Amino acid sequence: MSADPLKHAAHRRALSVLCAAVTITALSGCAVGPDYRKPDVAGAQAYTDDAWKEQAGWKPAQPSDALERGAWWEIFGDPVLDDLVKQVDVSNQSLKQAEAQYRQASALVSGARANFWPTVSASISSTRTGRYSTSGGGTVTGGTVAAGKGITNSYQAPLSASWEPDLWGSVRRTVEGDVASAQASAATLANTRLSLQATLVQTYFQLRTADEQKRLLDDTVAAYQKALDLTQNQYNVGVAARSDVVQAQTQLKSAQAQAIDLGVARAQYEHAIAVLVGKTPVQFSLAPQPLKIQPPAIPLELPSVLLERRPDVAVAERQAAQANAQIGVATAAWFPTLSLSATGGYSNSVWSQLFEAPSRYWSIGPKIAETLFDGGARRAQTAQARAGYDAAVANYRQVSLAAFQNVEDSIAALRILEQEAQAQDEAVKLAEQSLAIALNQYRAGIVSYLNVITAQNTAYSNERSAITLLGTRLNDSVGLIKALGGGWQATKLPDASAINLHSQAPAPEAPAKESP
Template sequence: MKTTQSLGVALLAALLLAACAAPEFRQPDVAIPAAFREAQRPAAIPGGEAVVRAADGTTWQVGRPAEAQPRGEWWRAFNDATLNALIDQATASNQTLAVAAARVRQARAIAGIAEADRSPQAGIGISADRVRRSPLEVNLPPGTPVPTANVYAARLSASYEVDLFGRVSSSVAAARGEAGAMEATYRSVLLSLQADVAQTYFRMRSLDAELATLEHTVQLREESVRITGRRFELGDIGELDLVRARSALATARAEAVGLQRQRAAAEHALAVLLGQPASAISAPVSPLDEALALPVVPAGLPSALLQRRPDIAIAQRGMEAANARIGVSRAAMFPALTIGAAAGGIGTSFADVFKWSSRSWLLGAALAAPLLDGGRIRSDVARSEAALEEAVAAYRQSVLTAFAEVEDNLAALRILALQGAEIDNAVASARRSADLAQTLYRAGRSSYLDLLDAQRNLAAAERNAVQLRGDRAVTTVALIRALGGSWDAPLAGGNQVIGAADGD
């Protein structure tokens, strides 16, 4: 009979534990393609030519492999010392990154607070009181004089919550998950910062190259004004051509001023990323030239994004924390067992407190359970379960977004390669056309409108070529960001970076 009762008690305890524990975490299913579709498409010029060639007939080089570069420090694949220095400065001084690092420390401290509940808690107390009690408190008739007394006490107390139904362990798991999510957030902010610095730097260099192109255009327009003015003085042409030449020159100068405004804004944005006042830096002019060799970034397998992308890691840790919070909510439905002990002394003088005759002690256990709460706990359980559903949906959405961003940037690089090959041909043709128009106009064999049209076409083609170079650099950085910052393995040293921030 006793054996049957023991089995029943054990079975009941097991059922209670199963009912209140956090559900076993299961990784949600997500649709992962076998390969990136855009990574399978060769860059081919419309019309069937599979090899991209430059305007002079040589093979057009898209970039160079960079698999030998250190993992994590992906920006070094560009072999640009200035870019390396800027990213190092931003990592050390950016305030948004400092905020993220501080939040990591907060989350780790909160996890430490939750961990502390696993251990016994002990404290010491010393008190001194001047007391006058009522006669009724000491079982005397009303009106009996009770003398005023001094009461001194010293007490050492300890308590421990027995984790019967997993409340403490679930709280610890949830806090750890939230700390992990905050660490992943730090890595996400770090990756975004690095990418923003690189993209802003390349945009600024692209603007420098556009300004250089416009300066060349201004020089051509100034030469045209000089030639047109000379011919007008000789009576070969009317004033209309001279006015047109001056108008074209003023327009080119105005465009250059507009680019200078954009360049200043990019410089100020870079200063903010570096954690500096906008007026504190003056980036030297460094046009983005044709010699820039961009790294070829292999896309790898789509499934690798689940380990590389910090935003997916944030969603993953969020799911784990939400799952553990269900256990915390369920545990509130069941009794909480706390064991307590206290020992000390009480006396009418401080010396009496430490006498053996003044000793007092207490040892006990308290079991507290809710009876009526108006459905508060069940509602909290329902809230926790819904929060898990939200976290799962957010995880799946982050995975879909990651795949789309990689495909977008792979497609952009493929199309930019095609555009670059064609714009090289356009620049070569426009340059030849402008040279011929200039020669014919000087000889008086063509109108100024023909020369102006040829120069406009050349300026537009050269600016398009420069803009495409900048777009390719910016898009390469965007692809690296979409891949999670590296293309061989997860970011190496991520936790070390966060640890370093902790010591700041």
């Protein structure tokens, strides 16, 4: 079999062009635009490694008492609460939306990476063409061609490929930005999960606070009923005045009205919890239960590691990285582009002869293009990218400063409320003693019923304040855990190799004995 020297020469030229392009791409490892560096946060260095400003006078838990990482709500020791929070991961629609958005961002990374590779396409076509002419003896009668009619058929089966080597790093910067965006989406998912969990726990404590206040009001109504019975007996024997009976009745009805009114807030809390766990209010109910939980001792992270523990801070930082990559994409537009294209296939006017050797054809060649004038469009795009990066850095620093504020606010609230709770507990005890004295004096006829009413109102008001204060302390405990990141770490973000079209959303980390 004899070799075709022309065909071999063509193959050698094609291979030479491809090898040259690969060599150019391999040698051009540069990617224009600035390499990303994590921005500094002004003022963060003011914190020492072992102290918060508001920590003085408040003793957090020791490291051995650290929270369950991931299942941080278990520190409160409420099985009903544990079950409810687990349902958030399964059924909450806001969390499902954030998870889908992460998968969407991951798919964008796969799409950007596809630009590293050539695009290959194949097709097959059939064309029938008619040509009419008066030349060659044809005549035109009444506008109709009588002769010179020609019809041709064309059948083609081409295979084409095109490739634009990433000489200046435009594709690499795009992938870099999309990876950062996907990581920001993963951090957004973690932040959404933490926010929903914290909202559910806080709403649950508000509901249980309402239950405890209802229990107090029920006890108060029972006590007021006994006081009314006592006053009525005193009136029947002529010891008490009719006004005492009316005052006792008024006080009883007022307490009953407050007990009924409390049902509105409780119903709304229950409905809110239903939505958080992905159910309609009609599908969900919680039986009343007394509030027996006390605010736990919460271990504090060192201030120096806070910015690695907050998913919202990670979102802002990854957005800054994405904005930085966009500067490189905009800068690459200033440089010429190289594209390689190749086409080969079969073409013939007879279908039965389409795939025979004489029907083959091919073409290959590079193209270099450069924009000479664009009216300032590239300059504007680069300026826009740099301004976007500056805005993202400012946002990251602002979110970071707010993170320190959140922790300081929560520590201060817990420290001060703990002192207030101690004083309030003493006030409750003293009010109970005062009520007992007033009742004994009234029975003995020493004081009027007004003294009893005053003592009863004081006792009830102090007990209700104590319950409200307990609920506030529990909610602030949740706020501190959330401010510390709830056990999340920046190391949980998926790396570039783990982000692709088939990525699953990062699952919440399994519990492990570590601090939040």
